[in-house]
Amino acid sequence: MKKKLFALLMALVMVLSLAACGGDNGGDTQxxxxxxxxxxxxxxxxxxxxxxxxxxxxxxxxxxxxxxxxxxxxxxxxxxxxxxxxxxxxxxxxxxxxxxxxxxxxxxxxxxxxxxxxxxxxxxxxxxxxxxxxxxxxxxxxxxxxxxxxxxxxxxxxxxxxxxxxxxxxxxxxxxxxxxxxxxxxxxxxxxPLYSSQSFWYYNTEAFPDGQPITSWWQIIEKNDDGSQKYALYTKEIGQETAYLSLFASFIINAEEMAQSYKDTYGTDLEYTYDASSFAFEVPENNAGVEYLWRFTQAEMTFIGDGDELVLAVHNSTKDRPALALASAGKIENREESGYNIDWCINLSPYTALLxxxxxxxxxxxxxxxxxxxxxxxxxxxxxxxxxxxxxxxxxxxxxxxxxxxxxxNPAKLADLGARANDLVSIYNIYPDVQDMWMYWLNQ
Missing domain, CATH: 3.40.190.10 (Periplasmic binding protein-like II)
Structure with missing residues (x-):
């Protein structure tokens, strides 16, 4: 049975966390x-x-x-x-x-x-x-x-x-x-924990010698004045990558932060353009995370399964045809081993990644x-x-x-990168619906 996304967002932690605990077993310890x-x-x-x-x-x-x-x-x-x-x-x-x-x-x-x-x-x-x-x-x-x-x-x-x-x-x-x-x-x-990892958006350091060209997730899908896409985007197919899809689910959970990030970036309030009536389950209206998911699925993307090839695409890009690629943090080693002109985009708003x-x-x-x-x-x-x-x-x-x-x-300490811990209760309860939204909108 499909989970009710709106209800989950309204009462996410109190009700569903206790349900996950199995009733009395979870609540009898103070x-x-x-x-x-x-x-x-x-x-x-x-x-x-x-x-x-x-x-x-x-x-x-x-x-x-x-x-x-x-x-x-x-x-x-x-x-x-x-x-x-x-x-x-x-x-x-x-x-x-x-x-x-x-x-x-x-x-x-x-x-x-x-x-x-x-x-x-x-x-x-x-x-x-x-x-x-x-x-x-x-x-x-x-x-x-x-x-x-x-x-x-x-x-x-x-x-x-x-x-x-x-x-x-x-x-x-x-x-x-x-x-x-x-x-x-x-x-x-x-x-x-044993250790944590994360993924970053990579940019070309030769094309942008003054530093990373983006500071928020909204700028990744930004368009030029003529309506063309500002950056060529390379990533693994997000709908098949549990960690990436969980990150997008977290944007829906943290919708207020996503909305504030948009306003901080552009100085205006976010306009909502997605159609929430297309699904058999309830999708919240005016949710900045859902809006981001919709806009991202409509961007032009090239899916590449190999991380080394993802960062190679960034290395081969230019200032006139800039590219960004989402890949695991460890692919930064190609900078030393292969001479790639790549670096991480860090401290993106509202947060860079989930650990x-x-x-x-x-x-x-x-x-x-x-x-x-x-x-x-x-x-x-x-x-x-x-x-x-x-x-x-x-x-x-x-x-x-x-x-x-x-x-x-590592070239930077974890605390300096802008990632945050994962909220597994929140993610678990909306993950199936987010996956369905991604697949449906991606094919439109």
């Missing part, structure tokens, strides 16, 4: 008045993962003091165990001291030998899978009670992992308290709950950020979210 948005319940540390299918609900609730919903970080007795304490517990666990990781990044394989050297007696097995396999295998194992994995690494950009796997107890949270003090709480809301965060989860009911948590601490840097676990993931375009991590790969 956050202390001085705890901000975090919870602190006492789950015995020696119980392994016997919390069962309710585990994913533990960091969802309602704060009676503020009248707001809260999510993570969720702290339990596991959160305060040290590396050595977890190590000793892991040595006494079942499964021949084997810790199995389902990962969506092949770089996770590089953790096997150094982790085993640091923790003798433990055997780390990493399965390199695509994102669909990671989730489907975990789901099947949960349903059949034949669980192999202990740790799951994946990315959630539209709320699917949070709502359909995490909140349903297939995977569960682990927030090491000492490490979390080094991570902004907005980045702990839905999961415990795409790779996260670590414990598999509910796993055989090695202590070993799983020890590995998660290791791979995210350990207590002092010196474990070496983050090293395989340290590259241009990846930003570990710890404030004590020294980033020597």
């Amino acid at each position: 956050a202390p008045a001085d705890s901000g948005t975090s919870t602190d319940t006492q789950a015995p540390a020696d119980t392994g993962s016997d919390t069962g299918s309710d585990a994913g609900h533990l960091n969802l609730g309602y704060d009676m003091n503020t009248g707001e919903n809260y999510y993570g970080p969720y702290y339990d007795d596991w959160s305060d165990l040290t590396d050595d304490e977890l190590y000793q517990k892991a040595l006494n666990e079942d499964k021949d001291q084997t810790i199995t990781v389902y990962a969506t990044s092949s770089k996770m394989l590089k953790a096997e030998e150094p982790f085993e050297e640091m923790y003798p007696g433990l055997d780390l097995v990493v399965a390199d899978l695509d994102s669909d396999e990671v989730l489907s295998k975990a789901q099947i194992e949960n349903e059949t009670n034949n669980i192999t994995a202990d740790v799951l690494q994946t990315k959630d950009v539209n709320g699917e992992v949070f709502h359909e796997y995490y909140s349903n107890g297939v995977i569960e949270p682990f927030y090491p308290r000492d490490i979390c003090t080094h991570i902004a709480e907005e980045n702990l809301k839905y999961s415990y 795409n965060t790779e996260s670590m989860f414990v598999v509910s009911g796993c055989d090695s709950p202590a070993g799983a948590r020890l590995f998660i601490r290791y791979i995210t840097g350990g207590a002092d950020c010196q474990s070496g676990g983050l090293k395989p993931f340290t590259k241009t375009g990846n930003w570990p979210l710890r404030d004590d991590f020294v980033d020597e790969k």
Whole structure:
């Protein structure tokens, strides 16, 4: 059944967040008045993962003091165990001291030998899978009670992992308290992060030697006085890219910011031109995010599936025929490796991008709950950020979210780029409708 977009935008967080929590399981924990948005319940540390299918609900609730919903970080007795304490517990666990990781990044394989050297007696097995396999295998194992994995690494950009796997107890949270003090709480809301990435609009630095030619998303689709399109646009097909479509969905959720961005850019109020009556579901009238989606779909775009070719198109453009391309941040490496005249467009209004965060989860009911948590601490840097676990993931375009991590790969700090954390509850509930709008309008 189609979701009612207008209703979601009117009562997005209060009603639907509680619904996602599964009723009583999500609302029976009250956050202390001085705890901000975090919870602190006492789950015995020696119980392994016997919390069962309710585990994913533990960091969802309602704060009676503020009248707001809260999510993570969720702290339990596991959160305060040290590396050595977890190590000793892991040595006494079942499964021949084997810790199995389902990962969506092949770089996770590089953790096997150094982790085993640091923790003798433990055997780390990493399965390199695509994102669909990671989730489907975990789901099947949960349903059949034949669980192999202990740790799951994946990315959630539209709320699917949070709502359909995490909140349903297939995977569960682990927030090491000492490490979390080094991570902004907005980045702990839905999961415990490994690192974040994002995409940028690229421009040609030779064509625009004074700096990026745009400062807002509205200028990307700007037209010349004669009605022609100002920039040639290159991107992957956004309707097939979950992260990109989620970004457009966020513009609809943050419609007031989009409207203000337009006024700040052009000095006049936005005029609405889209037809909301074309759909079988309700589309809000006079929504600046919807208006942007409509106008963007009507722009001339060239879809290219390869990121290197996207930034090459920008490199080959000129001031007379300027181009912009939306591609992953890591493609900036072509500037040094291939001599491309490219750079990121940063600090666009109302915001540059959404953070795409790779996260670590414990598999509910796993055989090695202590070993799983020890590995998660290791791979995210350990207590002092010196474990070496983050090293395989340290590259241009990846930003570990710890404030004590020294980033020597990226040309700019994450805080200086204008991206923001993803609101997975809001995105999840309107994502299908936004996808339908994109596909319908793109074909007009």
